[in-house]
Amino acid sequence: AQSVTQLDSHVSVSEGTPVLLRCNYSSSYSPSLFWYVQHPNKGLQLLLKYTSAATLVKGINGFEAEFKKSETSFHLTKPSAHMSDAAEYFCVVSGPSSASKIIFGSGTRLSIRP
Amino acid sequence: EPEVTQTPSHQVTQMGQEVILRCVPISNHLYFYWYRQILGQKVEFLVSFYNNEISEKSEIFDDQFSVERPDGSNFTLKIRSTKLEDSAMYFCASSSTANNSPLHFGNGTRLTVT
Numbered sequence A: 001a002q003s004v005t006q007l008d009s010h011v012s013v014s015e016g017t018p019v020l021l022r023c024n025y026s027s028s029y030s031p032s033l034f035w036y037v038q039h040p041n042k043g044l045q046l047l048l049k050y051t052s053a054a055t056l057v058k059g060i061n062g063f064e065a066e067f068k069k070s071e072t073s074f075h076l077t078k079p080s081a082h083m084s085d086a087a088e089y090f091c092v093v094s095g096p097s098s099a100s101k102i103i104f105g106s107g108t109r110l111s112i113r114p
Numbered sequence B: 001e002p003e004v005t006q007t008p009s010h011q012v013t014q015m016g017q018e019v020i021l022r023c024v025p026i027s028n029h030l031y032f033y034w035y036r037q038i039l040g041q042k043v044e045f046l047v048s049f050y051n052n053e054i055s056e057k058s059e060i061f062d063d064q065f066s067v068e069r070p071d072g073s074n075f076t077l078k079i080r081s082t083k084l085e086d087s088a089m090y091f092c093a094s095s096s097t098a099n100n101s102p103l104h105f106g107n108g109t110r111l112t113v114t
Helices: none
Strands: A003-006 A010-014 A019-021 A023-026 A032-038 A044-050 A056-058 A064-068 A073-078 A087-094 A108-113 B005-007 B010-013 B019-024 B031-037 B043-050 B053-057 B065-068 B075-079 B088-095 B109-113
Touching (some): A003 A087, A010 A019, A019 A108, A023 A032, A023 A087, A032 A064, A032 A073, A044 A056, A044 A064, A044 A073, A073 A087, B005 B088, B019 B031, B019 B088, B043 B065
Parallel strands (some): A010 A108
Antiparallel strands (some): A003 A023, A019 A073, A064 A073, A087 A108, B005 B019, B019 B075, B031 B043, B043 B053, B065 B075, B088 B109
């Protein structure tokens, strides 16, 4: 069985400060992990993915995430937040096969203060 | 960059009416999916489709739902008799393979059932 937990429903940071969005997963096999971003009235855009290669994954717009098996975590970070980063972020876990094993977290809404 | 397109962006319908949500996946992708997101809730898997047949479906995808790939480019979701609780954002996605490939999502169709 797989599950994914996003620990914060809402994170607010000041522009120019670091961003940390937390994600923990549970999987009975080696998972693939993804972060997606959803801007208001837009679709879901892939930020980055982990598929058992390098544990530190770099994505678009300066985001990165580190896969930590010992902590079953895949937290999303960015060194310096920009106003355009305000959006909903989803951590997603996928198993080795089958679309029904693609599980979305409940989402974290990121707000950026000027 | 190729993208998944969905039409219409917003559909309003009366309870009991049939609706068809349309999607054009990325042209060389082989796997197609529908997800939905009820306002304020998680993104939920509905169905996956490969080789002209359903490969997986969730418990949400009951007899009132059907999918079709009528002409080799479109991928449609039909809801036969809409209910108020079908009001949601419906996302179409496609991927090149089922294993570990990220899903590419459309911008969604907001369905409002009155």
